[in-house]
Amino acid sequence: MTANTPDAGYGPAVHPVVADVTRRLAERSAATRSAYLERIAAAASEGPARGSLGCANLAHGFAACGVSDKLALAGDVTPNLAIVSSYNDMLSAHQPLKTYPDTIKAAVSEAGGVAQFAGGVPAMCDGITQGRAGMELSLFSRDVIAMATAVALSHDMFDGALMLGVCDKIVPGLLIGALSFGHLPVAFVPAGPMPSGLPNKDKARVRQQFAEGKVGRRELLQAESAAYHSPGTCTFYGTANSNQMLMEVMGLHLPGASFEQPGTPLREAFTAEAGRRVLGHTALGQHHTPIGEQIDERAIVNAVVALLATGGSTNHTLHLVAMAAAAGIELTWDDFASLSEVVPLLTRMYPNGAADVNQFHEAGGMAYLIGSLLDAGLLHEDVRTLMGEGLSQYRLAPRLEDGTLTWVDEVKETGDTSVLRGVEEPFASDGGLRMLSGNLGRAVIKVSAVAPERHVVEAPAKVFGDQAELQAAFSAGELTGDFVAVVRFQGPQANGMPELHKLTPPLAVLQDRGQKVALVTDGRMSGASGKVPAAIHVSPEAKAGGPLALVRDGDPIRLDATTGTLEVLADLSGREPAEATADSGSGTGRELFAAMRGSVGPAEKGAGVFHL
Incomplete structure (x- = not known):
């Protein structure tokens, strides 16, 4: 593995400030990034790592598998994928993840591999712990999740991994943990938002009325229950949905996967295809893509740009810095500030507008957003993603054709300019x-x-x-x-x-x-x-x-x-x-x-x- 250090030019399409921030980031991070790449190169091996396990070790690793999987894992030509999940059935965002492992295992098996559920990570909800003592564990849960992810991947049984998670600290923790195994390819598998309920502005109005003593607890609970009402992620554009946006622009989701609702045929297809894609990105596949090489300086800058363009969660001024550090990249608040001066605000989603993420998705969503930012030179196109080389494939809309997931038409227009706009007519000239x-x-x-x-x-x-x-x-x-x-x-x-x-x-x-x-x-x-x-x-x-x-x-x-x-x-x-x-x-x-x-x-x- 060699350091993927941005060069002096980037081509004429890249905005000069984006190029300059990326260059400064690479120069600042040269020593730590090189050390990281050397570390993950040392962790890579010829053939599956399980081939170096002792017989007793390996027997423990597949003791619970079926006969065919045992035979496959006993050799060194069948890739094995880890599934790490934050599933629990108390939190609406994570409840849909219950069935995902079986879907992934079936898809991977059909494609010639094996998938094992490697471990679970905790998932707490800031919405539940607001104002409670438990909230003081919330930020630290990110690093607990990172460590739990490392424990799950520590058995040297795996050639790739799928991370199942959604909300505030869970996705950053999963990514930090995955980057500690940066020699493996990794995909993130989201659950999607719940259908729209009580509009966020109406929910906020009732909260304010409650604070003024104009309504009681009964009315407040009715409003909150109408807003948060079913399986899926909360629909306002907070940290959970900022997470999904970031994973897509960093190429760790499949195009269009972030905001497809749970329980749809398209959502099922995304989940199965994620497993197949990682299988092809292992060292035994045709498109070897270790996550530690994929998440480079360009990918980190793309994440900051997209966060600014969407007015995303302030939590990511913490999480993106920590995630970048896990890949040996020293992101600073000054980088955010420099990019914010040239990145326009392209979305209006609550709390900076009335719309929710379902309306954003329907208006053209991530495909239109990424296309607009690429056309303006505000994103690096030359990055590695789950789809292969280049971010341009993320401009395409997903479709199911005879049950097969495909990406066909470029999303060239927004369906609602009150929610989503292009760079030529932004809501504001700089980031949120x-x-x-x-x-x-x-x-x-x-x-x-x-x-x-x-x-x-x-x-x-x-x-x-x-x-x-x-x-x-x-x-x-x-x-x-x-x-x-x-x-x-x-x-x-x-x-x-x-x-x-x-x-x-x-x-x-x-x-x-x-x-x-x-x-x-x-x-x-x-x-x-x-x-x-x-x-x-x-x-x-x-x-x-x-x-x-x-x-x-x-x-x-x-x-x-x-x-x-x-x-x-x-x-x-x-x-x-x-x-x-x-x-x-x-x-x-x-x-x-x-x-x-x-x-x-x-x-x-x-x-x-x-x-x-």
């Missing part, structure tokens, strides 16, 4: 994410859902130790006048960096009343960051000695998304840092994660416990 920096540190802000007149807020600070304190102040009527809410000690070292969605309804109520409000926090807001300007992921965090620990009530703070600045307009010298007021050390399993809180890196480096 921006980076902030100043004497409070570095932060991320999602502006795609924030009205332009709210991109600059300067107001006195009101400081809180967690979101419960702010909610209590709201309920007591104490949040009057203009202010910047500083919610600190919410970073990865402090308490695992929970999402703070419970802050959105009260702050939105105050904003609608005419108050100027903003949020500054070292915690997360995720893909559902809404209409209130929020500087999140502040790094360094308060627990690590960041300036947030020095801020006091009344200190003037200026958040300026137009200039990219985050400043406290007060002299902080001579102040003693505040201490965290909430105990996050025990209960709901938090005591088991003390070692992770102690070793986790900063948000700007991906908030991971691995130092790759």
